Amino acid sequence: MPRQTPAxxxxxxxxxxxxxxxxxxxxxxxxxxxxxxxxxGAHGAAPEPSPFxxxxxxxxxxxxVRRGVELGYRVLDDYMRQGASAAGAFAKPTPVGIPSTAxxxxxxxxxxxxxxDFTSLWFDAMRIVSGHNAGRPAADARTAGSSSxxxxxSDHRSRWVLEVRSERxxxxxxxxxxxxxxxxxxxxxxxxxxxxxxxxxxxxxxAEPEGPxxxxxxxxxxxxxxxYTGVVVDAESRQPKGRLTVTLR
Amino acid sequence: xxxxxxxxxxxxxxGAICRRAVRRYLSIRGDRGAEYLxxxxxxxxxxGGRSLRSSLCIAxxxxxxxxxxxxxxxxVALEMMHNSFLIHDDVEDDSEVRRGRPTLHVLHGVxxxxxxxxxxxxxxxxxFLRNRSTLGARLSLRILEEAEQMARETVEGQAIELxxxxxxxxxxxxxxxxxxxxxxxxxxxxxxxxxVGALIGSRDGVDLEPFLRFGFFVGxxxxxxxxxxxxxxxxxxxGKEIGGDLWEGKRTLMIIHLLNxxxxxxxxxxxxxxxxxxxxxxxxxxTWVRDLMxxxxxxxxxxxxxxxxxxxxxxxxxxxxxxLPESRDLSFVRELPAWVISRA
Numbered sequence: 343m344p345r346q347t348p349a350x351x352x353x354x355x356x357x358x359x360x361x362x363x364x365x366x367x368x369x370x371x372x373x374x375x376x377x378x379x380x381x382x383g384a385h386g387a388a389p390e391p392s393p394f395x396x397x398x399x400x401x402x403x404x405x406x407v408r409r410g411v412e413l414g415y416r417v418l419d420d421y422m423r424q425g426a427s428a429a430g431a432f433a434k435p436t437p438v439g440i441p442s443t444a445x446x447x448x449x450x451x452x453x454x455x456x457x458x459d460f461t462s463l464w465f466d467a468m469r470i471v472s473g474h475n476a477g478r479p480a481a482d483a484r485t486a487g488s489s490s491x492x493x494x495x496s497d498h499r500s501r502w503v504l505e506v507r508s509e510r511x512x513x514x515x516x517x518x519x520x521x522x523x524x525x526x527x528x529x530x531x532x533x534x535x536x537x538x539x540x541x542x543x544x545x546x547x548x549a550e551p552e553g554p555x556x557x558x559x560x561x562x563x564x565x566x567x568x569x570y571t572g573v574v575v576d577a578e579s580r581q582p583k584g585r586l587t588v589t590l591r
Numbered sequence: 592x593x594x595x596x597x598x599x600x601x602x603x604x605x606g607a608i609c610r611r612a613v614r615r616y617l618s619i620r621g622d623r624g625a626e627y628l629x630x631x632x633x634x635x636x637x638x639g640g641r642s643l644r645s646s647l648c649i650a651x652x653x654x655x656x657x658x659x660x661x662x663x664x665x666x667v668a669l670e671m672m673h674n675s676f677l678i679h680d681d682v683e684d685d686s687e688v689r690r691g692r693p694t695l696h697v698l699h700g701v702x703x704x705x706x707x708x709x710x711x712x713x714x715x716x717x718x719f720l721r722n723r724s725t726l727g728a729r730l731s732l733r734i735l736e737e738a739e740q741m742a743r744e745t746v747e748g749q750a751i752e753l754x755x756x757x758x759x760x761x762x763x764x765x766x767x768x769x770x771x772x773x774x775x776x777x778x779x780x781x782x783x784x785x786x787v788g789a790l791i792g793s794r795d796g797v798d799l800e801p802f803l804r805f806g807f808f809v810g811x812x813x814x815x816x817x818x819x820x821x822x823x824x825x826x827x828x829x830g831k832e833i834g835g836d837l838w839e840g841k842r843t844l845m846i847i848h849l850l851n852x853x854x855x856x857x858x859x860x861x862x863x864x865x866x867x868x869x870x871x872x873x874x875x876x877x878t879w880v881r882d883l884m885x886x887x888x889x890x891x892x893x894x895x896x897x898x899x900x901x902x903x904x905x906x907x908x909x910x911x912x913x914x915l916p917e918s919r920d921l922s923f924v925r926e927l928p929a930w931v932i933s934r935a
Contacts, residue, residue, distance in 0.1 A: 409765070410896030411903045417769040418807050422800075515794065519658045529916055532797075571796030573656035575916045582918055585656035587794050 501554035508561035511591040516557055518574060518584035522547045525577035528586055531570035540570050540588060559588055567591055598930040601923040605649045606642030608659065612667045616718060631699060631707045635674040638690035645670045648784035653920035654912065655792020661725060662791050664718040665734055669784060675711035676745065678704055683753060684839045685869055726791065733795055734787055741783040748775025755842045759866040761858065763847045769811055777810030801911030808904035813931040815897040818843040823890060825935060837877050840865045844896065845889040852887040897932050904928035
């Protein structure tokens with residue numbers, strides 16, 4: 343915490359307290375690779391000239407630049423460490439008979455799932471009662487099953503054909519912007535944590551206006567439970583058109 | 592795709608969509624204090640602004656595959672909260688000009704300005720709640736949790752800065768400044784929009800930590816550039832009083848650099864200047880501080896720190912957004928760090 347110094351005694355307080363040395367022996371981040379020849383784009387492309395005015399060459403950046411970046415990472419690391427220890431405090435043992443706060447995330451998740459399920463039922467009921475869509479996305483299909491092949495229907499689109507192969511029970515959510523036309527490409531579905539993917543996926547609109555939308559999801563064997571999400575893009579324009587989410591139980 | 596143009600283009604496009612939506616939410620019917628609430632509520636949002644926060648939220652959601660409508664209510668809620676923060680900030684700082692016009696409290700007085708700010712915060716709950724109909728209850732609740740943390744971090748950051756001014760704290764380092772900016776600026780300007788955009792776009796399917804990192808660096812670079820523009824910018828483009836931060840005694844990075852570079856006599860005079868209420872400050876002292884900054888290279892130093900932070904933001908972008916398909920929205924996010932430090 344900064345020392346607070348009244349204006350009148352400002353001169354006296356000039357002896358600044360030094361910060362203790364950091365416990366780590368090397369920088370947390372190698373900022374210098376930013377401008378160096380090792381840097382590559384997100385998609386493996388060659389690095390473009392730096393827009394930051396230092397010529398895009400390692401070693402040209404000044405000490406001030408280096409200092410700003412290193413301080414930035416230090417502040418961020420401190421902040422995240424404080425967040426982790428605050429979260430850890432919630433996990434301390436609690437007296438017998440009182441639910442442990444460590445169970446809170448699970449309890450909250452369960453509660454939210456119940457809420458979500460109830461809301462879905464409520465929306466469906468309201469749609470039936472009022473005779474129109476109660477606010478769901480224009481094209482949105484949701485199905486669940488351990489392994490299914492064959493047609494399924496949705497109120498929002500005339501026909502869907504879902505082809506799912508999975509060892510585990512799988513919930514599939516497809517959300518697409520209307521109108522759905524042309525060829526679509528689905529990026530590999532990535533796990534929310536870890537590097538596992540589901541690559542064998544496809545979403546194909548029918549050539550006929552009222553034809554079915556075909557969705558294929560083939561889950562690789564022994565894939566762990568979790569949520570896998572990928573973007574659906576228009577094959578021609580490469581603009582995002584929606585997303586495909588698979589939750590393995 | 593023109594790299595330099597994608598940021599202003601998307602800001603213009605998504606900003607216009609958000610302003611229309613904000614207008615709908617702020618159309619209070621009847622005689623519910625229209626003169627002192629309804630008209631004043633719409634004042635700041637109608638003055639324009641860049642809509643950086645709302646556009647970033649929509650662009651990140653789009654980059655992950657969501658539609659504009661999926662992210663619009665969250666973006667609108669954020670825009671309303673932002674305007675509420677601005678009104679209260681202007682009162683706290685006794686600022687005179689906002690977006691090229693007199694501040695709300697200068698026009699209507701402090702009590703009405705504070706009430707309008709409160710009203711904007713309360714009314715921002717409505718679009719957050721409307722998320723339920725488009726995103727479902729579970730995701731809407733996650734977004735509200737993020738909003739709660741964002742609001743808490745922002746007021747904490749503001750408290751730190753106000754505390755420094757109240758106690759006339761001068762023993763500050765760059766890390767103190769960055770810690771304050773992380774809370775005061777970054778959370779609601781860049782961290783929240785990026786995280787919520789990713790939440791919506793992925794349907795809560797990605798780890799949000801990389802977006803905290805990206806948001807921090809781009810937000811810190813944004814704040815330093817804002818401080819610099821306050822000192823050396825063009826008033827017509829900047830929309831605020833040039834030199835206002837100096838008169839208000841704000842602990843900008845330039846002031847902190849100067850406090851750490853100046854000799855003891857200069858620090859004593861500088862400390863007295865910072866402690867003097869705005870109305871009692873002398874123009875000659877402000878000019879002396881400004882000249883001293885030039886002689887110690889404080890402006891150039893801060894420009895370089897901002898460049899470094901923007902570079903780190905680009906690195907974090909590559910980490911957080913890796914694997915997403917190329918799109919105009921993704922380009923916008925990629926180009927944002929360069930834009931924040933080059934804007935006039």
